[in-house]
Amino acid sequence: MLKITVIGGGAAGFFSAITCAKTYPQARVTLLEAGRQLLAKVRISGGGRCNVTHACFDPGILVQNYPRGGKALRGAFTRFQPRDTVEWFAGHGVKLKTEEDGRMFPITDDSETIVNCLIRAAEDAGVKIRTGDAVVSVKKLTGNTAEGEQGDTAPRFEIELKSGESFKCDRILLATGSNPSGFKWAKELGNTVELPVPSLFTFNISDSRIKDLAGISVPNAKVKLPGAKLEQSGPLLITHWGLSGPAVLKLSAWGARFLHDRHYKTSVLINWLPQYNAEVLRQQLLAVKSQLSHRLIVSSCPFPVPRRLWERLTSSIGIDEQKRWADLSNKTLDRLLQELVQGEYQVAGKGAFKEEFVTCGGVNLKEVDFKTMESRRCPGLFFAGEILDIDGVTGGFNFQSAWTTAWLAGNAIGKPSDFRF
Numbered sequence: 430m431l432k433i434t435v436i437g438g439g440a441a442g443f444f445s446a447i448t449c450a451k452t453y454p455q456a457r458v459t460l461l462e463a464g465r466q467l468l469a470k471v472r473i474s475g476g477g478r479c480n481v482t483h484a485c486f487d488p489g490i491l492v493q494n495y496p497r498g499g500k501a502l503r504g505a506f507t508r509f510q511p512r513d514t515v516e517w518f519a520g521h522g523v524k525l526k527t528e529e530d531g532r533m534f535p536i537t538d539d540s541e542t543i544v545n546c547l548i549r550a551a552e553d554a555g556v557k558i559r560t561g562d563a564v565v566s567v568k569k570l571t572g573n574t575a576e577g578e579q580g581d582t583a584p585r586f587e588i589e590l591k592s593g594e595s596f597k598c599d600r601i602l603l604a605t606g607s608n609p610s611g612f613k614w615a616k617e618l619g620n621t622v623e624l625p626v627p628s629l630f631t632f633n634i635s636d637s638r639i640k641d642l643a644g645i646s647v648p649n650a651k652v653k654l655p656g657a658k659l660e661q662s663g664p665l666l667i668t669h670w671g672l673s674g675p676a677v678l679k680l681s682a683w684g685a686r687f688l689h690d691r692h693y694k695t696s697v698l699i700n701w702l703p704q705y706n707a708e709v710l711r712q713q714l715l716a717v718k719s720q721l722s723h724r725l726i727v728s729s730c731p732f733p734v735p736r737r738l739w740e741r742l743t744s745s746i747g748i749d750e751q752k753r754w755a756d757l758s759n760k761t762l763d764r765l766l767q768e769l770v771q772g773e774y775q776v777a778g779k780g781a782f783k784e785e786f787v788t789c790g791g792v793n794l795k796e797v798d799f800k801t802m803e804s805r806r807c808p809g810l811f812f813a814g815e816i817l818d819i820d821g822v823t824g825g826f827n828f829q830s831a832w833t834t835a836w837l838a839g840n841a842i843g844k845p846s847d848f849r850f
Contacts, residue, residue, distance in 0.1 A: 431600070434600070436601065439814065448840055449843055450551070459557045464561070478535070496683045496789065504800075518543075586810075603615060604813045633670050639667050642741065657684050668780075671777075693778045726752050727748065727749075727750050727752070732769070745768065800841070801837065811838045
């Protein structure tokens, strides 16, 4: 009997173990989780609702949401994409719903629905689940023959647990997320690991222009990292510690390595009105100056900018509460325009995005066969999920890459070696 061990009891670990056990019922599939709680990240994701995937069913468009890994996932998504995820969960009694922004959640709005579904599916498929079994080492053994299929010369591995127990298996799938131990074992088994650094985070900014404005949001803003020549648009939220919202989160993902290399200290430029051309804005300001000359600037904002933010931006360039549009000099008008379309703010650090933690970095994708998720450096070793150098922006994309890579690995890991090489 072919012995397959999945290390990691998260979304990718469970999905790959279930897929493998169903595809190869003759194999013995064991899932090891170091902690006492299974699927811990699934439980807290999406504010406890679990953002399972995103309603983007075109692989070519879907891959554009991955700062790293999009090219490798292009073919993978033609085999298992969000539509397949929706169908899989529906087939296991869990219906998903789509929200306005494309995010998909269980109709119960409860992550426990997804957790219970995966655990039940694994048990029904015959997966042996072991919790509290921390792996200490993973070693490749040479000169062994797998037990299961006749003529199969798959490599054998030895796994040692913290309890002192050790056992051998024929195939291993690492689904350890961003756990350093998983990266360590991948390297010891011959793979290269790209330095893991945080992705998908908020910006810590201490600036009088946004101080005490926590909770104010702008539906559409543009945020630039001039040093990296990167920019992202979308909703922007002012927080107690700085800036958040989809625009910042997407920018943090695409600029993850740039920001890490600069210790999260750099400047960002904010355009509060990206829907307007700068020259059009100038003409509108001049028109307001002419037509509403008697009105106070601070109380008559001509643009869709939150009132308190407008008050703060105008005061930051020296416009006092009693100044009228007629008193606005051309020089001050230029400074106001600059604040509206290219205000510069200093990032002093990074914050967390809710309870979710995403990293860029991981196992080098060139060393993985994306048809099977098997290591090109160590036959018999497979990967799924965040241990790979793949990360997506917020919206269910990270879970989708986990489901896809896990499905591919689960379908391939039980095949005889003759079919895999």
